[in-house]
Amino acid sequence: MREFTRTQTIWGLGLSDAQAENIRSMAGRLYSLELWPAGAMPDFANAGNMAAPCMVCFTMDSCRRFMSLPARQTGFLELTPKVLLLDPDADMATIDEALTFGVSDIIRPPLAKKRFSACLRKAAEAAALQRDIQNMAHEVFIEREMLERKNEALSFLVNFLSRISEALDETELLGKAFTCLKQLFPVMTMHAAIFSKDDNNALSADLFIAAPADTPAYNAWRNSLLEIGNGMEHSGAVNPTTIHLPLSGEAASSARPGDGHILTLPVHIGDSSQLYLMLLTSMERNLSRDQALALDSALRHMASTIKNVRRYQEVCNFADRDSLTGAFNRRHFEQTLQAEIARHERYGDEISLLILDIDHFKNINDSFGHLKGDEVLRAVVGIITATVRQTDYCVRYGGEEFVVLLPHTSSSNAAWLAERLRKKIQKLSFRAGKNSFGVTASIGVATIPTGESKDGAALTSEADQALYLAKNGGRNKVMVFTTEGSMAASL
Structure with missing residues (x-):
């Protein structure tokens, strides 16, 4: 040759x-x-x-x-x-x-x-x-590149584990995870869903969406997340609850599924619960081996962290609830109201508040006993929680007085809900021996409209003033506080 x-x-x-x-x-x-x-x-x-x-x-x-x-x-x-x-x-x-x-x-x-x-x-x-x-220079360059990638992946993992371990609720945890994932590869936005099955195999979904409500981006991501749930084995329709996920950056709130490549990551968090992260990325290549290993470790730690967050929330929920009725207590209400006011200041969403008082409740206790009075309180809370959304808050404010905090709710919608509650409570019937009796409620409504600034004390005071007029006007009424300082007529 x-x-x-x-x-x-x-x-x-x-x-x-x-x-x-x-x-x-x-x-x-x-x-x-x-x-x-x-x-x-x-x-x-x-x-x-x-x-x-x-x-x-x-x-x-x-x-x-x-x-x-x-x-x-x-x-x-x-x-x-x-x-x-x-x-x-x-x-x-x-x-x-x-x-x-x-x-x-x-x-x-x-x-x-x-x-x-x-x-x-x-x-x-x-x-x-x-x-x-x-050749030696080329080998040194390759070794250096590999070492830099390993260091980047390790740095991401350390930062990820440290930051999400600080989270006390799922929204905070997901926000920290998004910030860390951007360190590993280019992530434009992130949305998530936690699907949970009950004993009857019914599927509920907590949807965490970064886009503002009722926008094209919001609707597109909501549908994409629900498609995952629809593909899971369950009975009946998926029961979704949407939670706003505040992520920083314009792309995080406006990007749609077609604006990049979608990476869907499943995270198993229990026998009956599954988390799905839906990431929009501009990266056109696959993750490197080091990136994939770091991401896998991060997601496994994330699963255990979510379990811990849920246990913590269960403990907090026990501490934040009224032991008699199961409604939130006043301490939790004051913390939540402050947070919702801050959210209103940032995003401009309307926020409304109802104060509900059971009419002549003292007479019920005096005539039929405190145990029967407790039954009435629990029944009223049952009606409130069955009527409002999962994102609303039912609070036992004191004695026979309750507060309902309504984020993202206009004055007209809050008044409509208050009237619906009043009518449902009016239909309640209780028996005490051979006697039967019913109850009524008076409700005051106040709202912070879009573009207005007001603290929680002012909002509560306005709802309380509306309640005062409802009770003085004959009870079993709904009154709405108006910006002119007068009260609207009963609905």
């Missing part, structure tokens, strides 16, 4: 015809000679497109020109052997000058084949050394 050996190039700068012919004959067919006449130089301005020769041979004049060029142009020839061919009449001063240039060899005439062959061997050794250095 015939072997093909790649021809190597020798540069000749300013050589005479005799010198060039002599080099060709001594170098043999494995080398080619590329010449530049006296006073000319290679186009070092385009050195990036030039292949380095195995050796450079030049006269003293060409050597001076070459050495005067900027190092940024000739740097790619740093390891290339450079041979100076002296003129017959060169003196010691010329040789001393040549030595200062750092040439590899200085050859006085005549140019002997043995001496030139030694130069070629040095050139071959230099080329091999250069290849070894390049």
